[in-house]
Amino acid sequence: MSEQPAAVAPILHVDMDAFYASVTQRDRPDLAQVPMWVGGAERGVVLSANYRAREYGVRGGMSVAAARRLCPAGVGVPGDFASYSEASRQVREILQTFSAKVQMASIDEAYLELPSGPRAVPAAEVGARIRAIVFDELQLTCSVGIGPNRLIAKMAANAAKPDGLREIAADGVIEFLHPLPVEALVGVGESAAAKLHRLGVTTIGDLAQLPAMELRHAFGPHAGLGLRALAWGKGGQAEFHGPGSRGVGCQLTVYRDLATVQDLHAVLLRVITKVGSRMRAADVLGRRLTVGLRYADFTSASTSATLSMPTDVTQELYQVARALCAKLRGGRLGIRRVGVRVTELSDRSRIAIQPRLDEPERGWSDLDRVGDQLILRFGRGKVERAVLTKAAGVAGSELPDRSLDWR
Template sequence: MTAPSHDGLRPGPSSRARERVIMHVDMDAFYASVELRRRPELVGRPVYVGGERRGVVLSANYQARAFGIAGGMSSAKARRMCPQAVAIPPDFDAYTEVSAGIGAVFESVTGRVEMASIDEAYLDVTGSLRPCGDARALGELLRALVHDEQGITCSVGIGRNKFIAKVASSQAKPDGLVEVPPGGEAAFLHPLAVEQIWGVGESTAGKLHRLGIVTVGDLADTPVGTLRRAFGPHQGALLADLAWGRDDRRVIARAGERGVGCQRTLAHDISDPARVRTELLRVCATVARRMRRAGVLGRVLTVTIRFADFQTASKSATLSGLTDTTDELHAQAMLLYHRLRASGTPIRRVGVRVQGLVEAGKAYCQPTLDAPERGWREAEVAMDAVRRKFGPQCLERAVLARSD
């Protein structure tokens, strides 16, 4: 099919827009997934987050959805539809912490991350494909990182604009990936129901159905004048554009410099300095690995500590030189931790973030006079290769393997 020409409509995507690679990453049943992560005995049973008898359903796992339970439904109705479902009261602090950890994963890949909500984000990865080779490989890497680090699954949609990526991620659910290649938008969209279009709710879908428009293909074949008369000049033109996959919205990143980071929420609050040292080492190792994978070195390190009383504190320092090695990051992180430490206050989360990034291929690192020809960096690069081949759990420093 070829998109028709409509007076007053924007032309098709420019050559620059066609080159964009946009991902939409959406967590699967986010609140419920976070709860099941810490209550594995409930895996496989219908579960929803919300009041047991009163209130509304905030999230339901896929076993509960099979009974018709959905977000926004009253808890009383959910109980009638599935009396055996387990209701879990929400823990928004936990959800916020997991969301922050997921955001850190995304920002380790690209600085152009738009968190659309607590459980979904748009990523412009146009300039970030080189380390992985292509968009699909990068999307699978992100899915693996989220699962390995946060214990939940996500679905990824890839396209050349935000609308296509969003629809693709919905088609990928649960726990999948769908890529729409440039030029394949019509073939992907047109068989879908019009309800799949962004902004088409129950009311708009009803009006479209009364016009005989059931699929996106039907919508694409409808004269734009008809749509404008039925929905108004703005919405009618927008529906026509979306039916052909046209969307010129940009990914709007949060203000601030790109960084590579990692946050780890501990299974139990800790106060033993040796345990804190180990957990900071674990986080620094993850950050260093991400930096090497992204091909960047950094010089500004920030440590963030969240205490058991939910107070958060952070400190930053500039390193003496550019680095991507665990031990250098960890040494500076420990110095910052000692400046942050509140005597006797247990810790529930540790985080490390590196900024001041420079492409590794364009940076010069002055070695010290006593530096060996081959050191920990070469060892870590070799470990990276082994982990890529055999999986992230196959090789670890002994102190981390013992304490995990």
């Protein structure tokens, strides 16, 4: 982790404006003139709202019911995630023509480390070119922030939104940062902001001046020091090749709360199957399995276990998940969400498989692969394990299901 002087290698942050909503209305121009959001017409939450809807106070994360109340004339549109992925890929390709060090931080955000040196193009000029090319080629707008590190680049992009560019020089960081409200600081969420307000902190400058004792008392030694560093504009020195994925997870909120063990197991298998096939597609094995449940009253709990051997075999994961699930709920039902996550991943190629003579695993492994290929060819809706279609008399494709994109 080399700490480069800011002037040598500025960091540029590209953040697509209202990404899902923008892609959707680009593909459906009739929607561009009306307040619109992505996230379903009746239920669930708003994933992304266009700027017309934002004028009414509609924001990402709020329930669709709340959005509809704020903006009764607004149009809710289901997401087209294939289209978003494609647009994201195109953005990445454009960015890679400007720097070899590009890291997508999410589907709609990227960091670039710019080439440095006496003949390098000034960062602001690069940012302006990126914005122009993205708009010309994709008909999408983005905002660009430039700063001496990731934290400042990202916050500069936030300040530039929408459709703008902002550059913060190394010697302008404090002047930029300290007047901002403390909740604008990346890393300060609702919980930390509430605590800070109670300490009388309203701006990032206030936070920077807060006595270390008070910070430590409120947040603990480590997190306290971390907050202080952020407030002084230090942060986000992550490596550019990136750590890759640290886990694969899937969760499903069902349309009607699960009332029988059979239904619970059917959903669990469904979620596990998706995780397993994604792991195999990524050629990773996982060693730790976490199961999380959310109950009808919105309380939730999770538990996890470490496997003796890393695996990507659906059947093995499912057996462990079932046991964890039983331990976790202790007979309780009325479950609205089932989640599974596999972490401590390693590349398949680096794991030496030690087959045993009595190993049934090989057969399951082959079955997984056949299943993956069938799904690729025919689509997920057509291919389900027999257990799923028989469970509790509920057809697999008709399991109670609240999710947005599950097919």
